Amino acid sequence: MFHITNFSEYEKAYKQSVEEPEVFWKEIASYFQWNKPFTKVLNWNFNEPKIEWFIDGKLNITENCIDRHLPSKKNAIAFYFEPNEANGVRISVTYQKLYEEVCKLANCLKSTGVESGDRVCIYLPMIPEAVYAMLACARIGAAHSVVFGGFSAQALKDRINDSACKVVLTSDGAYRGNKQIPMKATVDEALVDCPSIEKVLVYKRTNQAITLKAGRDLDWETEVNKQAAVCAPTYVDSEHPLFILYTSGSTGKPKGVLHTTGGYMVYTAYSFKNVFQYNENDIYWCTADVGWITGHSYITYGPLLNGATSLVFEGVPTYPDAGRFWKIVDTYNVTHFYTAPTAIRALEAAGLDFVKPYNLSSLKVLGSVGEPINEEAWHWYNTNIGKNNCPIVDTWWQTETGGILISPLAGITKTKPSYATLPLPGVQPMLVDDKGNEIIGNNVEGNLCIKFPWPSIIRTTYGDHERCRQTYFASYTNLYFTGDGCKRDENGYYRITGRVDDVINVSGHRIGTAEVESAINMHEAIVESAVVGYTHDIKGQGIYAYCIVTGDYANEETLKKEILETVTKHIGAIAKPDKIQLVKGLPKTRSGKIMRRILRKVAENDFSNLGDTSTLLDPTVVEEIKKGRV
Ligand code: PRX
DSSP: OOOOOSHHHHHHHHHHHHHSHHHHHHHHHTTSOOSBOOSEEEEEETTTTEEEEEETOEEOHHHHHTGGGHHHHTTSEEEEEEOSSTTSOOEEEEHHHHHHHHHHHHHHHHHTTOOTTOEEEEEOOSSHHHHHHHHHHHHTTOEEEEOOTTBOHHHHHHHHHHTTOSEEEEESEEEETTEEEESHHHHHHHHTTOTTOOEEEEEOSSOOOOOOOTTTEEEHHHHHHTSOSOOOOOOEETTSEEEEEEEOOSSSSOEEEEEEHHHHHHHHHHHHHHHHTOOTTOEEEEOOOTTSHHHIIIIIIHHHHTTOEEEEEOSOTTSSOTTHHHHHHHHHTOSEEEEOHHHHHHHHHHOGGGTTTSOOTTOOEEEEESSOOOHHHHHHIIIIISTTOSOEEEEBOOGGGOSOOBOOOTTTSOOOTTOOBSBOTTOOEEEEOTTOOBOOSSSEEEEEEEOSOOTTOOOEETTOHHHHIIIIISSSTTOEEEEEEEEEOTTSOEEEEEESSSEEEETTEEEEHHHHHHHHTTSTTEEEEEEEEEEETTTEEEEEEEEEEOSOOSOHHHHHHHHHHHHHHHTBGGGOOSEEEEESOOOBOTTOOBOHHHHHHHHTTOOTTOOOOTTSSOTHHHHHHHHTOO
8 A cells, every 4th residue: 555544554564565575565666657567576685786676667757757647637736936036936837837848858858969878967956947857867768967056066077977977957057045156157167077078958047147168058948949848758677777866975986876767766756655644735845955865856756756746945044034934834835844954953043033923834744854853953843833733754864765764654653852763664774783783672772774675775876886885785794784873762763873984964965074185185285184073053063174284374264264265166165164173193093094083072072081092103193183172
């Protein structure tokens, strides 16, 4: 049964999903339109890893997102578009309009030479065209690689080149609060060194001045308007790539997480329906950006696969003031609101005067995603936004998991502040110690692994399968390792405590410390750096950088400013350190390994239990670091 409506149905579904996973998922998959039925539900081994779902099946995900709904929902709203400027042009996109826009853009992509199996880079603001773009790629079997608009030219270039994208879809600029951000100029800078790119389609959003390169750059509207509003879906294998999304890990450059079609479709649709308990006529709003996995699974695919009506918002929570979210909820009678703890904490800090003017009585379900939600923020959200009347779904998942794995089902699972609670059907969590021994029983804590595949699990890291194996499947035999620490309470509820690797979660954005370090080291005055996370009231975690400088720099203030500029250039403003401490040395073992534990403690202003520092190469650096803490 696709829709779970009470806790005993959840228990029954969960039990079946573990005891007879193939029977369970076969039934769920039967709710979708397959051009050719699959012959086998699952093939898997976590050692290679090789994971295949709904084998031999052929389908097109956009047919399931759009065409399938047209007979009953042609004039129903797929999504409302709320622009950055509260008095800007609002748009209502019906399923029929969505169909036409997607078909035209799909035809346009074909006319630029994009074929099934090609990769297309999407670098766009949060406008309807971003959703059309993803679906247009999927319509013709091309894999999209959406790059968040806040990434720099360098970061964009690395991502385009890693997967050899053929076309970039972008805009002239983007509105973000009271700022206007260049997009095309950033693309131009990236493309100086992207040999695979043949065409760039540029949507005019801000009308700021841009240059178009003859033979390469095309005006979006001119090209799209030439096209027919019908485009037959390209049927692809269930395991055909749907998209690549780059995400940071503890080492090296960001990796391209690859998701495929059939399993991703089934799981995002199933999890959306059951976690949010979305029903006909509800208005769902997820405030994420399409540049992150939340935007893929729970703005674009999950809601549309369910024929839902949602909201796409271009702006930011604090513009024109900190009441913007609540004003939008009031205006559109939003019933389901899904956001990140960092936004909740920022709006809490702005004060209740920004909440009070608005009628929030339409709300039925609240969601949280991206990082652990602290109890205080949970209660503030529950009391002031949900008015103690809306279940909060604290949804734990990752770019690699494709969909929500551990979460309450709204109104069905009893919630507990800061707990993601129970696994969804099909998800088998396991806690292990550092040696990989299973930690059984309740009231325990360990590293979170999953022991059986679910349909939207990562298939590979693009172009480097061995990296996928190493990162997720090699730490513990026969287990998918999440990189998260986790508690299980007396009732078997799960609480994610945060990353156990060198990944920091800044405002819900995943940032690899190694990546920030290599950006900082690009500055010629820096010989070495070490980056750690520390507790930050609003962002969850902040970035603390310890930098060893060579002799030559003008003064400390200028150097720190330049370091920030260097990071912005190489990654983007989201990875800028919050604190920079210039040091003479780093605490290293005799074998040269940086003792990050010490650096984390100093960053947290906790000088207790620094451990035995006498074995360090140079024990005096610890004292220096403690004294110079910023
Ligand atoms: O540490 C976990 C945290 O975010 C990481 C995944 O980041 P990303 O791939 O960018 O995806 C974010 C959106 C799904 C996880 O390893 N995380 C995500 N959701 C939660 C969370 N931590 C605690 N509670 C959550 N609900």
